[in-house]
Amino acid sequence: MPELPEVETVRRGLAPYLTGARIAAVTLNRADLRFAFPPELKKRLEGETVAAVGRRAKYLLFSLAGGGMVLSHLGMTGSYRFTHLGFAEPTRYHPVPGGHDHMIWSLVHPEHGAFDLVYADPRRFGFVDYYEDAAQSPYLAGLGPEPLSNAFDAPYLATRVAGRKAPVKTALLDQRIVAGLGNIYVCEALYRAHILPTVAAGDLVAPDGRPKPALEDLVAAIRAVLVEAIAAGGSTLRDFRAADGELGYFQHSFSVYDREGEPCLTPGCAGTVARLVQSGRSTFYCPVCQKPAAHKRPDSS
């Protein structure tokens, strides 16, 4: 479910309540998610204070005042929510047996009082890990740059995909090349840049190693879709605060994703959105206005 914008939205929802909160108790309702909970997790967290809530790629990073760090990945169906926020009296949340509320932090915040943070994950593709030092996490090692950072630009991307025959769709899903994109936003970015998902990634690079204009378009499109999606997620945070709801999912409208058979939304394009399978994942695209890499932009001469 969650790609970079969703995880960032979760982070922004959690941060105001978690930062400065003391973790009074940790409840684990099963031994594992995708992987086993670290054996020391409960002991290390109880009594600690959350210093910051960060994000890297699709990972949430809870930094503790004592120096440790909790890393959390939401998998496909993971979500966080608060219960009892704003209640005058501390009230413990008791999950339904057999449900999907796998981890609960009972928190006390100087401003917000006592409340619970609940992690739910029906498919259990998510996981939680703990490190004394963030640098120890193998999940963070080897990740590509954040797509919204200055380190991610067309020349960088050109160096990473030069000579690669893999489809550009596949390359963009590779977290070592760029970190945080998933199936939806890759489809959306390729659509915006008018690039066919099946194009070999290396075809976006000129023989001299510099990015072709199409690759520059692609980088700009990636940035734009992410920025817009984060902005859309931000609007759901108001609802979340008001409704004590779930963090991890928000309604967002997509231009091509999951629109197979519907008309292409590009102005003047008469195409119909098509679906194909690449590396076992659905790709949605417009076969009319998305072109091979060699195409020239309308404004180029």
Next chain:
DNA sequence: ACTTTGACCTGTGCGC
């Protein structure tokens, strides 16, 4: 070294 395929799980929506 590279790329593709299966596996991990449960829930949902569709066609029959």
Next chain:
DNA sequence: TGCGCACAGGTCAAAG
């Protein structure tokens, strides 16, 4: 209304 099947936003390990 029920049943079976295809499919789901991610990642890792194994197989080609």
